[in-house]
Amino acid sequence: MASVARGEISRPHPVADTLLAATGMLLMIAQVPFFLSIGILAPLTGRVVLIAAWLLLATLGLHWFRDHPARVLGLAMVMGVFWYTAGVLAEGWLDWTV
DSSP: OOOOOTTOOOOSOHHHHHHHHHHHHHHHHHTHHHHHHHHHHSOHHHHHHHHHHHHHHHHHHHHHTTTOHHHHHHHHHHHHHHHHHHHHHHHHHSOOOO
């Protein structure tokens, strides 16, 4: 059996890890129209916040793609919750006409 260097974790299913991460990234890309649809009706500050949040989370997803593939899938779910929360809460609290 080959020895594993200290600190390295052997991954038994690299294909499954890649599929998890790829699914997460595809889900993030699929959310772009939803973020843009809220941004159409939001004021400029709302658009900037939504675009910055999407870019930050997508960048984090790319950073985690190889090392933490399950986190990428979870990040796509967090992004969906953020989009929904921004749309629902912004209408009442920030007087956006979403």
